[in-house]
Amino acid sequence: MDKEKLRISVTEKFLGYAADLSETLPSSAILVYADVFPGGEELARFLEHVRGHRVVLVTREAGFEGPEGTEVIEVPGIKLTRLGQIKVAVLIGVARGLFNHEDLLICLSGVAESGHLDSLFILDLESEFEIFAVSQLEDLREIVRPEVFQRVLSLAIVLATQGREGRPVGTCFILGDSDEVLQHCDQMVINPFKGYPENERNILDPRLEETVKEFALLDGAFVIRGDGVIESAGAYIRTGVVSEDIPSGLGARHRSAAAITALTRAVAITVSESTGTVTVFRNGKIVMEIEKPHPLGPETEWQRAFYAGPRAPSEWPHQKKISKIP
Numbered sequence: 001m002d003k004e005k006l007r008i009s010v011t012e013k014f015l016g017y018a019a020d021l022s023e024t025l026p027s028s029a030i031l032v033y034a035d036v037f038p039g040g041e042e043l044a045r046f047l048e049h050v051r052g053h054r055v056v057l058v059t060r061e062a063g064f065e066g067p068e069g070t071e072v073i074e075v076p077g078i079k080l081t082r083l084g085q086i087k088v089a090v091l092i093g094v095a096r097g098l099f100n101h102e103d104l105l106i107c108l109s110g111v112a113e114s115g116h117l118d119s120l121f122i123l124d125l126e127s128e129f130e131i132f133a134v135s136q137l138e139d140l141r142e143i144v145r146p147e148v149f150q151r152v153l154s155l156a157i158v159l160a161t162q163g164r165e166g167r168p169v170g171t172c173f174i175l176g177d178s179d180e181v182l183q184h185c186d187q188m189v190i191n192p193f194k195g196y197p198e199n200e201r202n203i204l205d206p207r208l209e210e211t212v213k214e215f216a217l218l219d220g221a222f223v224i225r226g227d228g229v230i231e232s233a234g235a236y237i238r239t240g241v242v243s244e245d246i247p248s249g250l251g252a253r254h255r256s257a258a259a260i261t262a263l264t265r266a267v268a269i270t271v272s273e274s275t276g277t278v279t280v281f282r283n284g285k286i287v288m289e290i291e292k293p294h295p296l297g298p299e300t301e302w303q304r305a306f307y308a309g310p311r312a313p314s315e316w317p318h319q320k321k322i323s324k325i326p
């Protein structure tokens with residue numbers, strides 16, 4: 001069989017299963033990893049099929065506008081595992097208020113740049129405690145702007161995956177409730193952000209990316225206000241008095257991150273130097289862990305035949321046509 005046809009037919013089959021399931025299950029949304037499509041045609045047919053259902057497209061492409069009637073979640077431009085992509089998308093969705101613990105999601109994913117969908121997950125957010133404790137983040141918007149959470153999560157994933165100058169990096173970002181957080185912190189080193197005007201130290205400013213990555217090499221944690229202003233880097237969290245809720249077996253960085261979220265309303269995002277795992281903490285609990293993807297081995301003949309690579313959504317030839325679907 002022609003390789004291109006084979007890839008498209010697998011993707012279409014998965015889209016077909018998802019469409020059938022959306023009729024059978026009381027699902028609240030279908031999440032589709034949009035970057036795997038070789039063109040926009042299959043998606044256009046799918047959207048016609050599932051008209052009336054909520055479809056959320058997940059993409060690594062900045063500024064991508066989905067076809068009319070769809071919502072878009074932008075995930076970091078980093079290759080993640082299939083489940084990793086879904087986890088990050090759900091996490092950002094919850095932080096933005098798009099999903100909550102009552103949602104049942106049908107999720108379609110695939111290997112980044114493979115050009116086809118190959119995985120279907122059904123996630124009942126209330127019961128997926130092994131994957132994420134969604135309810136811990138539902139009030140997050142009250143203290144952290146969603147775009148700040150999204151930005152820091154992306155930075156953490158980039159640091160975890162790429163490290164700095166070829167070396168792994170470990171760090172911790174504490175977001176929100178920063179006045180209270182600072183009450184539990186001492187400086188490990190001189191605070192490099194001290195004295196700068198607020199508009200020059202906001203994490204949403206893309207010009208700060210390299211600075212933040214550089215200061216991630218310092219011992220200690222970043223303390224960031226809910227609106228993105230970085231209050232401190234190199235902060236040491238005093239973890240003397242903490243609740244018993246904190247998971248056992250954590251190292252000092254992860255333990256201090258859990259502790260500060262038990263003591264305040266902040267959310268903490270850690271990057272582990274030893275494993276490359278990104279962990280999100282709230283209320284002293286682990287909300288989600290995103291494992292570092294392992295580098296792929298040499299391609300097999302089957303993979304070469306199959307993984308021809310998709311086009312970016314903006315390059316889809318049918319982008320114009322599908323944008324008309326209500």
Ligand SMILES: Nc1ncnc2c1ncn2[C@@H]1O[C@H](COP(=O)(O)OP(=O)(O)OP(=O)(O)O)[C@@H](O)[C@H]1O
Nearest residue numbers: 170219220221236237251252253254256272273274
């Ligand atoms: N209380 C704390 N507050 C802020 N940072 C801390 C604290 N304790 C440890 N750290 C930071 O964590 C670093 C690593 O500590 P440790 O290896 O014990 O933690 P870990 O949780 O195992 O993290 P990793 O997985 O990154 O190794 C320390 O060098 C220090 O920079």
